Amino acid sequence: MNSKVVQTKHGASGGDIAKYAVALLLVGAGVFAFYWFASQWPTPVRVLAVFGGLVLGAVVFLTTAKGAQTREFLGESRFELRKVVWPTRQEALRTTWVVIAVVIIISLILALFDVIIQWAVKFLLGQ
Numbered sequence: 001m002n003s004k005v006v007q008t009k010h011g012a013s014g015g016d017i018a019k020y021a022v023a024l025l026l027v028g029a030g031v032f033a034f035y036w037f038a039s040q041w042p043t044p045v046r047v048l049a050v051f052g053g054l055v056l057g058a059v060v061f062l063t064t065a066k067g068a069q070t071r072e073f074l075g076e077s078r079f080e081l082r083k084v085v086w087p088t089r090q091e092a093l094r095t096t097w098v099v100i101a102v103v104i105i106i107s108l109i110l111a112l113f114d115v116i117i118q119w120a121v122k123f124l125l126g127q
Helices: 014-036 043-061 065-082 089-125
Strands: none
Touching: 014 043, 043 065
């Protein structure tokens, strides 16, 4: 958690809205180029056009207020991810085997319930 008091503005400024539109246009231009130049450009160049549109759109987006919030969130997420204690290979393998065993046991119990209910329904219906 962050101890800073953040004053949030409701709504986006006119500049931010223009930047959102430019970012969307850049992404759209990349996708448009991919399909429009299908017969003229080789596929790697068309994929590069889409990638370029995405990258330029992301750069423009990150200069907005929401982009700053996104950068802050990603930074804090990265900081929290460093605190995670990952299991060792042996711990992960043991846990995997426990999960497999529990799944098998539960499936056998459910199969037994199914057989019992099926037998009871047949008995009640007289078949």
